[in-house]
Amino acid sequence: MASLEQVLQQGQVWQAQQHLHPQHQTISSGYAALDERLPNGGWQPGQVCEIYHQGGGVGELSIVIPALAKLSQQARWLLWVAPPAIPYAPALELAGVRSERILMVHPRSYKEAVWCMEEGLKSGHCSAVLGWLQEWDKQHIRRLQIAAADHHSHCWLWPQTGLDTSGSPAALRLEVARQQADTLQVTFHKRRGSWPCEPFNLHLSDHGYALAG
């Protein structure tokens, strides 16, 4: 009995009842097909989401853009930690993301990047924290997940490493690949509060923001 309580206190066991009734409102991903499959019907604050992809330009950022557009209406920062290229302001504005809400940080090292993300999550002044991490360390992901959960922030991660199949403390893990110009294939590797599901197609044109015109 004592050992079970210990395990619960350490947070090593996920309890379904904790997450049945989300205290904080989820925001729609902007894509019906994705909302259907996301637990609670949208992006939920307080959860780290890992997004895996091969190379740039496969729709890895588009998948969160409608959500960012909505979050950028808040008077809080969108913290971009170590973006791999320049977030192109005109494209963001076109998609409805207010570029003046974006705070970019270019850390010198992986450690510094994790620190920046954690500070951003803990501050409560970031509506979302986005990070492109060069390494993937379970301990650090756990810390980010805890910081996000404690402060109900959105956190999206694009690990620049392959998918580590040994499991992750992140609430969501998904993989994005481009099928056609405006169709993405999304695979869930982990959905907290739900079972993994079949890969499905996402039409970018479903949302007003179509990439290829």
Add this chain to the structure above:
Amino acid sequence: MAMRSQANPQKAQGWLYLYFPSFYRHSLLSLASEPLAILHGQGHHIIDHNTSAQKAGITLDMPLASALYCCPNLITHTLDSSRLQHLLQQRALWAYQFSAQVSPDTQYAEQGNAGLWLEAGSMLRLFGGLEAFWQHIEHACRQQEWPVQLAAGLTPLAARLLARANKGFPSLEHIAINNALQTLPLRQLDFNAADTLALQRLGINTLGELMRLPLAELGRRINPHLIHTLQQLSGSKKHSLMQFKPPLNFHENALFMYEVEHRNGLLFPLSRLLESLSGFLHHRQLSTRWLKLRLQHAEPPDTYWQFELVRPEYRHSELLNVCRYQLERKNLRAPVRELHLSVTRFLDREAEQGGCLQDADTQATVYQVRDDAALLNRLQARLDEEQVQCLTATADPRPEKAWQTYSLRQAQHKTTNLIQARQAKRPLWLLPKPHPCPPPEQILHGPERIASGWWDDHAIRRDYYQVLCCQQLIWVFRDDQGQWFVHGYFG
């Protein structure tokens, strides 16, 4: 009789006036044996002199030429009014130890004299009565060798008149003060010459006689200004005083009984100094962005560090965080013996933005807005200025110039300019520099010609295409020479 209106002991505050005769002359270092005269700032007549000049026959208002004729070895000095102002500010700062309300009086500055009002009523309990308060000040002036004439009064003007006449005494008794005032001769009341003459012609020689006259009549016949003065004297009209504010400075230091060799050893003493700074700021509703540290070593020179915050801060924990991150980036030149923290620039604290933003969609989530100072300060303290950037779109059609980054420091003064969003599709990622590539195979869209920048040295003429390559959607262009480049990714 006319002063009956002030007989309200509950309301009476009580003022002390410190009159410094020959204020300017005493501030000059001179030998008593040498005749010295102070000249009026503009006119060339004498406004003040010492005793040896008096012995030589120098009198007030004497023209300079006559004075030099009387006393050829007379040392003269022209009154510098800005210096006098400065000296009076210093004197006010000195007096600030006796009263929380100090007002410099420059009414007599042209004659090289000066005075200070000290609010006395609220200080009596602290000093144990007016007499003790009086003696305290007198003693302090004597120590500094400043000639002073003190007087107490229930109104600022009463105190000033008595001090000028050197008839002051340590009491705030209404009747005693009134009696003393009544005996003041007319010429000591600072009225102008015409008014004094007019009153003398009426047979009035003292303030007592003047106060017995009906006010309205006096104003009509002589000068309406007299009424104002008499009302200020009785307290029925407010005497507005210029209040002295001490210059703001924070300076504290920590002395080590041992030598601190590592920067981490500085953190604990620094934390205590910051604690006291935070209290200082809190009491005054201020914040700051500039911390100055001076480290004293066994051997000079000292080390000076300036920590600048990108947003104003006053909380101890946040100040400490910033210092911690800044210290991590510094190295000690030598062991430290003493640590000084000083702040000389302050900012008024902006009204706490009671800001809550209701999320338009959920109507439920209430976020605390702004006050992101802590986050920005922390990031900037640990990272270099160019590592933390804000982003904005510009109206330039050239992809390289259609966006701009700026630092947090610049962001403070930045107003967001609304740019009409262009309708053409653009990639979410732009490469800092176009990357050469082979000609594309699968063109989805294009060409779109962008030719612009004829007005500066960075004119471009390119055809842009959206290209699908290995399931990646890429933005490429062909330049004038037919060379292909990757410029962005539709991420």
